[in-house]
Amino acid sequence: MTTQHNDSLLRFMTCGSVDDGKSTLIGRLLFDTKSILADTLTQMDRTSKKRGLEVVDLSLLTDGLQAEREQGITIDVAYRYFSTGTRKYIIADAPGHEQYTRNMVTAASTANLAIILIDARKGVLTQTRRHSFLAHLVGIPHIVVAINKMDLVDFDQVTFEKIKADYLSFAEQIGLQRAGRDIQVVPLSALTGDMLVDRGDAMDWYQGPTMLELLESAPAAHSEQNEPFRFPVQFVCRPHASDDKDLHDFRGFMGRVESGEIAVGDAVTVLPNGYTSKVKAIQLGDEQLQSAITEQSVTLLLEDEIDTSRGDMIVKSDQAPEPVKQISGMVCWLSETPLSTARTYIIRHTTRESKAKVGAIEYKVDVNTLEQLEAQGLAMNDIAKINFKLAQPLMVDSYSKNRATGAFIVIDESTNNTVGAGMII
Amino acid sequence: MTTANKTTLSHLDWLEAEAIHILREVAGQCSNPVLLFSGGKDSLCILRLAEKAFRPGRFPFPLMHIDTGHNYKEVIDFRDQRAAELGERLIVRSVEDSMKRGTVVLKSEDESRNKHQSVTLLEAIEEFGFDCCIGGARRDEEKARAKERIMSFRDEFGQWDPKNQRPELWNLYNARSHKGENIRAFPISNWTEMDVWQYIERENLGLPSIYFAHQRDVVMRAGSIVPVNVPLASGEVINQPKAGEEIINMEVRFRTVGDITCTAPVISDADTISKIVLETATTTITERGATRLDDQTSDASMEQRKKEGYF
Secondary structure (H helix, E strand, O other), X not given: OOOOOOOEEEEEEEEOOHHHOHHHHHHHXXXXXXXXXXXXXXXXXXXXXXXXXXOOOHHHHHOXXXXXXXXXXXXXXXXXXXXXXXXXXXXXXXXXXXXXXXXXXXXXXXXXXXXXXXXXXXXXXXXXXXXHHHHHHOOXXXXXXXXXXXXXXXXXXXXXXXXXXXXXXXHHHOOOOOOOOEEEEEEOOOOOOEOOOEXXXXXXXXXXXXXXXXHHHOOOXXXXXXXXXXXXXXXXXXXXXXXXXXXXXXXXXXXXXXXXXXXXXXEEEEEOOOEEEEXXXXXXXXXEEOEEOOOOEEEEEEOOOOOOOOOOEEEEXXXXXXXXXXXXXXXXXXXXOOEOOOOEEEEEEOOEEEEEEEEEXXXXXXXXXXXXXXXXXXXXXXXXXXXXXXXXEEOOOOOOOOHHHHEEEEEOOOOOOEEEEEEEO | OEEOOOOOOOHHHHHHHHHHHHHHHHHHHOOOEEEEOOOOHHHHHHHHHHHHHHOOOOOOOOEEEEEOOOOOHHHHHHHHHHHHHHOOOEEEEEHXXXXXXXXXXXXXXXXXXXXXXXXXXXXXXXXXOOOXXXXXXXXXXXXXXXXXXXXXXXXXXXXXXXXXXXXXXXXXXXXXXXXOOEEEEOOOOOOOHHHHHHHHHHHOXXXXXXXXXXXXXXXXXXXXXXXXXXXXXXXXXXXXXXOOOOOEEEEEEOOOOOOHHHEOOEEOOOOOHHHHHHHHHHOOOOHHHHHEOOOOOOOOHHHHHHHOOOO
């Protein structure tokens, strides 16, 4: 028997609070895909009994740190893993209360699919709107709306259809339903397992895919694949002092293909300086590649000797962006210290850094009502449209087209903390 | 070797590409990083990833092992052999030296030195002025690890504050630190035990022999298989059986290797990597659950050790 290596990988996140049954949903997915091992299960069983429960509480699986157990809350994004044999999954599990925006934006930044949980008894709530807006803001391409706790509404189809219609009309209103994004709605019960991994027999009226089928069939490939080629240089390899004479002129530009693809012979431009050359070779370790695709980490060798260093970006000559010294973006503030318009911050964009000053805060968004409000400053969890003036030029794309070259973080130089997350408009 | 064009990345290719990216970010952002290398399977994967990330150049960091002095000879030999093959610099700092300095004091002579590695590690970080330590920890190993960042900030005392971690978004890692502080970087955070074994199989990586099924003298102690009469590189023999314990010669292998006093083997006849991959696919016990005697003490023991500067 040979082992399967060619399965794909999907990163997804779950949005919802403990009350929506999020922990139970994750626990159930892991349990029903047989990803929980016996010793963990025994420990969960023991804890469940200690708390006076008759069946194993699957939500205990996502019980994290000591401090969290003591306070009965979740503090931070946790990452969990399971595999179905055809696909490997990375779940970003974001907590549902305080610091929610900050944590959700963090979890969403690496997710390709979001599960938005709705309690079937409660329907579309303010928090559902908030989750959906944030999923939209962070550009998650696939949305699965899980109408959970169907067991508590007698698996009633009418209830499901009503919530589904409510949600879809709201989704249209905020522009969630846009080209290239699909929204699926599935009824389920994480507690009983119906429509999660197994269909069960309580909801024969639903003919659509189960939750797991949706996860298994969602495209894992990033939409950045069809975007222009972007290759931020991370590190330059110049082993000229090596004993090997052949390496004296070796100059390898190391990085990850953030979008698009590149092949040997392609004409490239190195930004911000604008030098041009052609790709001589593409290497991965000792392998010589003819081409490289999005998310591949490779080393590029160019035909000409070009002075290039970390922070530069290699692009295809006919797809070069214009370096800019001013950017405008939606910024989520992550720090307990409020944004100060008087201070200078550092912006990290791909592998490049620049000092930055706030030009203007155009407006702040109320994540619950989606209203645009006037703002003088930003506190933690605020989301606002901000213009920055930059000391160094950046090579940016709009975030809605390219998550990798449209994203940036704001760093506070005094603490070195990451204080903001930005998405270029 | 020329490889055909790809259209999407398999999960192992994706994990590999992510890890290479992280290693290069460390090299690009930190001025004096070090790669922690124990000779264990996870750190052997990282060495292969570092080759893919930096060859034909040299690694932009030395390798370092914090040796408790209670490691399996097979692993220590393999560690030295691998570092020599790669032609990279290996630094070894030992818990025994910290004991001599008086910075590590054991409660009793047979107390495990494992958790005291933190002290020696912090001493070595100070000695060399390292601003980043690259390690092979994975988020699937333990629940305190599930919330750890890929670039995890430690203060001057090497402490991890789980409630106050730097947000980490997209692949924009922030490895900045002030003097005295440092970053722990975990390139294979998103790998599971299965991914590690599949990668070892695919890349045909060599491993210390004790990962494969072999005959070994053990005793059963509190539900765990405890190796006894283990010879060290120094010639000393540790883990003597206690009075009344019956020595059994058993076919076992190690799923994790670490300090002898806290690493238990599992019963297995898997003597090749492909058999280990199959066994990993069908096991019912978690990696640490079966094999790490140090995590069984309390529900929060890893979290506690990490707050104190442990890897």
